[in-house]
């Protein structure tokens with residue numbers, strides 16, 4: 078249900094409690110004209126009976142009527158108050174009375190006599206505020222569910238290392254820089270850190286630094302005062318302020334201009350700033366998590382990123398390896414996405430055929446987990462059976478053949494060229510190191526037989542203490 082539905086649609090049910098029948102009927106008619114469903118009663122007891130029977134989005138009541146039957150009965154009932162907005166009206170009232178009514182839980186107080194236009198506007202506003210409150214609670218809850226470490230799938234050594242690191246740093250206030258190619262899960266990790274930290278009850282605010290440039294990004298981050306620049310017709314609260322006591326996630330930080338970097342550095346050092354066009358100093362306590370899919374060290378060398386800012390944001394570095402470097406996670410991820418999309422698309426697809434799993438493991442995945450997720454969504458949508466088989470995934474090959482998804486070369490050839498012999502030696506040594514010098518495992522990784530591996534080791538004259546020990 079959208080705000081508009083609630084404000085003007087059939088969904089809005091209003092109960093009016095007023096003993097002055099002429100005014101009550103006029104008010105009810107005006108509200109019905111705005112498409113609300115309106116019930117009217119003239120005393121608190123009848124109101125109580127109706128409220129116990131059906132639900133209303135809004136109760137417009139004369140204070141004396143509710144007070145007559147113990148107006149606290151209503152405001153004391155959490156169940157009613159959480160779903161019903163209470164707006165009270167009375168003839169003349171002192172400021173103290175109004176304050177007491179509002180403190181007790183009423184959303185607004187309207188003094189009599191009122192104009193119908195004003196009344197309708199105030200009721201709509203009260204309904205909108207309540208709607209946004211519900212929406213916020215719902216979204217916070219949803220995000221809490223989306224950004225959970227449990228949702229981060231992976232059992233490869235590389236991912237286990239990331240988990241171990243995150244477990245140690247999530248509770249601290251340390252600034253974290255998450256690096257990794259596109260689609261490796263940087264945002265998911267940033268959210269999971271926030272929602273598992275002591276700041277979880279406060280906001281997780283995301284700013285995409287690549288989407289906005291200079292003035293706009295600065296106004297987004299720090300806010301602005303009315304008239305700060307042409308077009309700034311209202312004051313704006315920036316993302317830093319919104320993230321106070323929560324977490325500010327600076328996505329694609331490598332795209333920030335040098336001028337904005339200088340301002341950001343000052344805020345990070347001093348934990349205070351001014352809105353654009355303002356002179357009031359605002360203090361903030363926001364944890365900073367940044368992410369970049371660019372190599373920041375390289376951008377620093379090129380002079381496009383400040384080294385001092387890099388050290389500030391990179392107290393802890395979390396690197397998310399590309400999917401092709403943790404191929405063992407591919408079937409796990411694929412199976413979890415199959416379950417998710419099968420449920421969403423109401424299909425009975427449940428498993429991944431081993432041959433299909435191997436096929437997925439061979440793909441290069443330049444778009445990483447996001448690309449795998451999209452690929453599984455497409456496969457689940459198209460598949461007829463309860464299992465995803467290789468033929469459901471052949472479109473991946475097509476993508477490769479068209480050259481859109483050409484695998485990157487494994488390494489770049491230096492200008493002076495490369496000696497094949499040296500290359501082979503270094504390939505074998507590095508693979509052996511990665512396999513803890515177990516020749517059998519290195520042979521599997523290189524796709525050669527154990528016998529050929531043994532021959533190469535002898536030919537290259539390689540030796541390792543481990544082999545001697547095992548003799």
Ligand SMILES: Nc1ncnc2c1ncn2[C@@H]1O[C@H](COP(=O)(O)OP(=O)(O)OP(=O)(O)O)[C@@H](O)[C@H]1O
Pocket residue numbers: 228229230231257258259260261262263264265266370410446447450
């Ligand atoms: N390990 C994982 N387990 C489950 N889902 C994942 C994992 N990693 C990423 N995803 C999912 O893949 C998608 C892309 O992840 P995310 O947006 O966090 O990536 P990113 O690194 O921020 O990408 P980009 O650089 O393009 O912004 C999201 O839907 C996310 O939920």
Ligand SMILES: [Mg+2]
Pocket residue numbers: 263264328
């Ligand atoms: Mg992202």
